[in-house]
Amino acid sequence: MRTQRIWQPAAALAIGSASLLGALAAHAVYNPPIHMANGIEYMSGGVSSDEAELMESVAPRWPATFEFSIRNGKRADFAGEVLVTVRNASGDPVLSRVVADGPFMLARLDPGRYEVEATLAGQTLKQQVEIVPGSGTRTLFVWPAGTSVSAHS
Numbered sequence: 001m002r003t004q005r006i007w008q009p010a011a012a013l014a015i016g017s018a019s020l021l022g023a024l025a026a027h028a029v030y031n032p033p034i035h036m037a038n039g040i041e042y043m044s045g046g047v048s049s050d051e052a053e054l055m056e057s058v059a060p061r062w063p064a065t066f067e068f069s070i071r072n073g074k075r076a077d078f079a080g081e082v083l084v085t086v087r088n089a090s091g092d093p094v095l096s097r098v099v100a101d102g103p104f105m106l107a108r109l110d111p112g113r114y115e116v117e118a119t120l121a122g123q124t125l126k127q128q129v130e131i132v133p134g135s136g137t138r139t140l141f142v143w144p145a146g147t148s149v150s151a152h153s
Contacts, residue, residue, distance in 0.1 A: 031054065032044060032045030032051065032054075032055070032101070032102070035098070037095050037096070037098050038093075038094055038095065038096070040086075040094055040095055040107060040108060040109065041107070041108040042095065042098060042105060042106060042107040042108070043055075043058075043062075043105070043106045044099070044100040044101045044102055044104060044105040044106070045101055045102040045104060046078065046102040046103045046104035047078070047080060047101070047102045047103070051102065052078075052102075052103065052104065055102070055104040055106065056104075058106065059104070059106055059136065059138070060136055061136075062106035062107065062108060062136060063107070063108055063109050063110075063111075063131045063136055063137065064106065064107040064108075064109045064114075064129060064131060064136070064137055064139070065104065065105070065106055065136060065137065065138045065139070066084065066100070066104070066105040066106075066107070066116065066118065066138075066139050066140075066141065067103060067104055067138065067139070067140050067141065068080070068082045068100060068103050068104075068105070068118060068120070068141050068143075069103060069140070069141070069142050069143070070120075070142070070143045070144070070145065070147050071142050071143065071144055071145050072145050073145065076142060078102070078103030079103055079120055079141075079143060079147070080100065080101055080102045080103060081099060081100070081101065081120070082099070082100040082105075082118050082119065082120050082141070083097050083098070083099060083100075083118070083119040083120075084097070084098050084099075084100050084105060084116065084117070084118050084119075085097055085098075085116070085117040085119075086107065086109065086114050086115070086116050086117075087114060087115045087116075087117075088112060088113075088114060089112055089113045089114070091115075094109070094114070095107065100118075109129075109131045110131065111131045111132060111133045112130070112131055113128065113129070113130050113131075114128070114129045114130075114131065115127070115128055115129075116128075116129050116139060116141075118141040120143055120147055121143075121147050123143055123144075123147055125141045125142075125143065127139050127141065
């Protein structure tokens with residue numbers, strides 16, 4: 001009788017823990033890998049809504065955030081497979097033709113001025129970006145409607 005009283009709460013705890021772990025696993029979000037090129041860490045992704053939410057939540061901890069989209073009437077569609085080149089103030093590439101796998105790319109750039117080129121379907125957009133110590137920047141690249149979302153240049 002005494003072992004039955006101990007066993008029942010232990011079994012209930014085990015079943016409850018398994019249910020909680022199963023629920024957490026169902027809501028697990030894929031964390032895009034961090035890549036390195038020329039000593040610069042970067043991460044890209046955001047294809048699914050969960051992954052986009054994750055990228056948005058970690059973006060404030062990265063000095064540079066680039067967002068890629070295609071204007072489609074009054075709204076914008078996310079763009080992926082964008083070739084990105086980042087040049088320092090001297091014009092030297094610090095990231096050269098890396099692929100952003102989703103609509104967001106985060107980069108650990110040192111403070112300074114940069115020119116960022118983003119190419120989608122042969123159309124290149126350029127913007128100047130200044131990274132200030134202790135403050136993140138967000139730069140939007142928006143291509144016109146009709147731009148293909150899956151072409152590499």
